[in-house]
Structure formats: C-alpha cells, structure tokens
Amino acid sequence: MPLFDVYPLYNVTPVSGKGIHVYDDKGEEYLDLYGGHAVISIGHAHPNYVQAVTRQVERLGFYSNAIQNPLQKELANKLEDLSGCTDYELFLCNSGAEANENALKLASFKTGKKRVIAFSKGFHGRTSAAVAVTDNKNIIAPINAQQEVTILPLNDIEGVKIELKKGDVCAVIIEFIQGIGGLNQGTKKFFEEIDKLCKANNTMFIADEIQCGYARSGKFFAFQHYNVTPDIISLAKGMGNGFPIGGILIHPNIESKYGMLGTTFGGNHLACAAGLAVLNTIEEEDLIANVNEMSAYFISVAKTIPQIKNIKGRGLMLGLEFNFEVSDLRKDLIYKYKIFTGGAANKKLLRILPPLNIKKQHIDVFFEALKKALADIKSKTLEV
Numbered sequence: 411m412p413l414f415d416v417y418p419l420y421n422v423t424p425v426s427g428k429g430i431h432v433y434d435d436k437g438e439e440y441l442d443l444y445g446g447h448a449v450i451s452i453g454h455a456h457p458n459y460v461q462a463v464t465r466q467v468e469r470l471g472f473y474s475n476a477i478q479n480p481l482q483k484e485l486a487n488k489l490e491d492l493s494g495c496t497d498y499e500l501f502l503c504n505s506g507a508e509a510n511e512n513a514l515k516l517a518s519f520k521t522g523k524k525r526v527i528a529f530s531k532g533f534h535g536r537t538s539a540a541v542a543v544t545d546n547k548n549i550i551a552p553i554n555a556q557q558e559v560t561i562l563p564l565n566d567i568e569g570v571k572i573e574l575k576k577g578d579v580c581a582v583i584i585e586f587i588q589g590i591g592g593l594n595q596g597t598k599k600f601f602e603e604i605d606k607l608c609k610a611n612n613t614m615f616i617a618d619e620i621q622c623g624y625a626r627s628g629k630f631f632a633f634q635h636y637n638v639t640p641d642i643i644s645l646a647k648g649m650g651n652g653f654p655i656g657g658i659l660i661h662p663n664i665e666s667k668y669g670m671l672g673t674t675f676g677g678n679h680l681a682c683a684a685g686l687a688v689l690n691t692i693e694e695e696d697l698i699a700n701v702n703e704m705s706a707y708f709i710s711v712a713k714t715i716p717q718i719k720n721i722k723g724r725g726l727m728l729g730l731e732f733n734f735e736v737s738d739l740r741k742d743l744i745y746k747y748k749i750f751t752g753g754a755a756n757k758k759l760l761r762i763l764p765p766l767n768i769k770k771q772h773i774d775v776f777f778e779a780l781k782k783a784l785a786d787i788k789s790k791t792l793e794v
C-alpha cells in the first residue's frame with residue numbers, strides 16, 4: 411500500500427540518534443539543528459529518557475483515564491515547579507493541535523461565545539478549530555471554514571480592541587514567538603494590552619506555547635518574558651522529546667466539570683514517564699541557563715557573517731534571514747555538510763531549533779559549514 415503522499419521528503423533516513431546528532435542508514439552522522447521540528451528538547455536517546463520510558467513500558471504502558479494514574483499528578487507537580495505557573499490545572503492530550511482544540515473549546519464553554527481572534531502568519535494545528543484559527547487558507551477545508559475567526563495583523567491592538575468590543579469573542583490565541591510563520595514576535599505593549607483587553611471583555615487569552623514553550627525561549631514559557639497571565643497555555647512538542655504528548659494549563663477561573671474534556675490516550679503512563687524524564691532533565695542539567703548562554707553565543711557568531719541580514723527569534727528558537735531564498739542552502743547543509751536546519755513560510759529564513767543541551771562546539775561546526783555553503787552558493791552564482 412503506498413503512503414498518502416503529503417510530505418515532500420529529503421532523501422535521508424535517520425535510524426538512530428544520540429544527543430545533538432542523528433545517524434542515517436549508511437552510518438553517516440548529521441548535526442541536528444532542527445530537533446525534528448522543535449520536538450527534541452533534551453537530546454536524542456538521552457539516558458534519563460531511555461531509562462524512564464523503558465522501565466515504564468516494562469511495567470505498564472497504558473491504562474485508560476478511568477483509573478488513578480499518579481504519574482499524571484507527578485507530572486503536573488513537576489510542571490508547576492519548573493514553570494512557576496502555580497495557579498494552573500493540567501489537562502493532558504497527545505499533540506499540539508489537540509491542545510489548541512481543547513483550549514478553544516474550553517474558552518467557548520467558559521464564555522458561551524464562539525468567535526476567535528488570531529493573527530497573521532500564526533499556526534495552531536490542523537484539527538477543526540485549530541486549523542480554522544491558522545492563517546493558511548491552503549490547509550483549511552470547507553468543513554473547517556464554519557468556525558468564526560478574525561485574523562488580525564500582529565501588533566494591531568486597535569483591531570483587537572474593536573473586535574473584542576463586539577462582545578462575541580471567546581478567545582484570543584497567539585504564539586509569543588511565531589514558528590512556521592517565521593519567528594515574528596509582537597511587541598511587549600501589544601501582548602500586555604491584549605492581556606488587559608481579554609480580562610475586561612470576558613475573553614480567554616490563549617498562549618500557544620507548543621513550539622516556543624518548554625524552555626526554548628530562555629524562560630520556561632515565552633509569555634513569561636512579558637507581564638501577562640494567560641487563561642490557557644497550550645503545550646506539546648518539547649514536552650515529550652519525541653513521545654507524543656500535549657497538554658493545556660488552565661487558570662482556575664475556568665472550572666472543570668466531569669466529561670467537559672476527554673481523551674483515550676492522553677496522559678497515559680508511558681507519555682507521563684517520557685514527560686517526567688524531560689522535566690527532570692531540564693532541571694538537572696539547568697537547560698534554561700544553557701539555552702540563554704548558547705543563544706547569546708549563536709547570535710554573536712551570526713552577527714559576524716555579512717550575508718545574514720537579520721537574526722530573528724529568541725533563545726534556541728532562532729531565524730537567520732538572508733536576501734535570497736534558502737531552499738538550496740538547506741539542501742547543501744543537509745547533503746554536503748550533514749546538518750539539519752529548518753525552513754519557514756518566509757522562504758529567506760533558515761530556522762534553528764536545536765536540542766536545548768547543544769554546546770558551543772556544535773554551533774562552531776554549524777557556522778564553519780554555513781560559511782562554506784555560502785561561499786559555494788556565491789561561486790555558483792558567479793559561474794551563471
């Protein structure tokens with residue numbers, strides 16, 4: 411049976427990984443500055459992770475949400491400790507889209523309203539409401555288009571004000587650092603005004619931390635760079651270091667009710683074991699400090715390369731902008747220099763999303779290769 415062909419693929423077949431590297435079926439080593447799309451937080455095959463998942467699967471991999479699962483409580487407590495989000499409650503699910511779907515549903519339950527405000531170039535997932543609030547018409551099917559959504563330009567605080575006054579908006583959803591949209595960020599004033607406007611208009615403020623959260627921005631959550639209190643915080647990606655797990659943190663102003671949300675797989679034993687190993691490692695290895703140190707180093711070296719016109723993002727969620735489209739550069743980096751990097755909707759942007767325990771020596775390897783790849787491109791252009 412052929413696979414439903416929805417992914418354009420690079421011709422590389424990773425079969426194992428260790429730390430910041432993956433290895434293909436021919437034994438070739440690749441430096442991973444993409445982290446499997448911001449998923450690999452504590453590094454490939456981290457011993458804490460391997461041990462926790464192995465031990466758990468040997469004991470009990472899964473049971474339903476109809477029984478006591480102390481691992482969920484342990485995960486919630488650790489998440490509270492590390493994030494400093496002391497007032498929130500946790501609901502666990504399996505992916506980013508599902509986290510946002512549940513977040514939007516809760517906002518609608520809580521307020522009795524159904525319109526959502528989202529922002530241009532935002533991405534929130536591919537399920538019903540999550541895709542409807544995503545700014546990409548190509549992935550919204552007619553069945554999703556029924557949702558009432560207003561997409562506003564980033565930083566258009568007047569627009570937010572006008573729309574919220576209409577009284578029918580259940581949620582404002584935003585990425586504090588955009589992922590696929592190209593590392594754009596709102597201003598401090600914009601985020602803090604939205605927070606106030608939401609509170610004044612009975613509208614839930616949803617922070618989509620699926621990509622920018624979990625230490626990646628240099629704080630546990632990217633919204634913590636600002637003075638805001640989201641009503642709902644959605645998580646996934648780095649939360650499981652590759653094991654599918656997502657969740658939402660819910661402010662106690664939203665009361666739970668039996669049956670309000672639910673899932674078969676969400677919060678299963680194996681997912682919790684993976685999630686706990688990630689949090690324990692972030693703490694033990696002081697990865698937030700490493701993110702800040704490596705981010706500063708990465709940016710300082712990037713600034714010395716004249717072809718880089720702009721450095722975007724924060725922490726280890728960075729974008730290098732050139733004055734040409736980077737698809738050939740990415741191919742060169744993968745096939746010739748054996749380095750994975752990411753792309754974005756902005757075709758001139760190279761996205762850098764490494765595991766959070768990356769070291770200076772890896773960054774040096776990347777920049778040496780980048781300089782050579784840029785020189786290759788220059789000489790090719792001259793030949794034409």
Ligand SMILES: Cc1ncc(COP(=O)(O)O)c(C=O)c1O
Nearest residue numbers: 505506507533534535589620621
């Ligand atoms: C900001 C953001 N929200 C939501 C999602 C959707 O997550 P998932 O692919 O796990 O459904 C993504 C995935 O790239 C994302 O970057």
